[in-house]
Amino acid sequence: MERTFIAVKPDGVQRGLCGEIIKRFEQRGFRLVAAKFLQASEDHMKKHYLDLKDKPFYNGLCKYMSTGPILAMVWEGQNIVKLGRVMLGETNPADSKPGSIRGDLCIDIGRNIIHGSDTLENAKAEIDLWFKAEELVSYTPCAQPWLYE
Ligand code: IDP
Ligand code: MG
Secondary structure, three states: OEEEEEEEOHHHHHOOOHHHHHHHHHHHOOEEEEEEEEOOOHHHHHHHOHHHOOOOOHHHHHHHHOOOOEEEEEEEEOOHHHHHHHHHOOOOHHHOOEOEHHHHHOOOHHHOOEEEOOOHHHHHHHHHHHOOHHHOOOOOOOOHHHHOO
């Protein structure tokens, strides 16, 4: 089992898309392990997006991410880092296929409503940045044997 960090960005929260996004991960069969609703500081977002610090959009991105509440979540499941990225679609919604979250629900690369970890290593680092170990809940969902062979 893998874990990934998924966040509904401030634009997704303002547009009332938290429920739709949670629904997609639940219906796929993934398990919610942790969630919190918070407004992140610009400093926190600068840590989260540190790998993009040389990009021209870095400052604007960190500012936009700190201007409103975020729904931060940890989801678990087999191969979830990769499958989560497929569910999100491409970074640019214009390149995202219909059926993906970004392909269905947003238009602009700078307002692409959702974050998802891109590698297992980054998922671990992002989960550590956003959550304390005791905030992650372990349980066995009753559908487990109906989801996995
Ligand atoms: P990802 O969110 O699909 O992993 P990254 O390349 O890691 O994409 O970029 C992080 C975020 O930075 C994107 O989700 C998007 O919000 C923003 N971003 C990426 N490229 C651009 C751009 O060219 N203009 C404005 N914002 C961008
Ligand atoms: Mg990324």
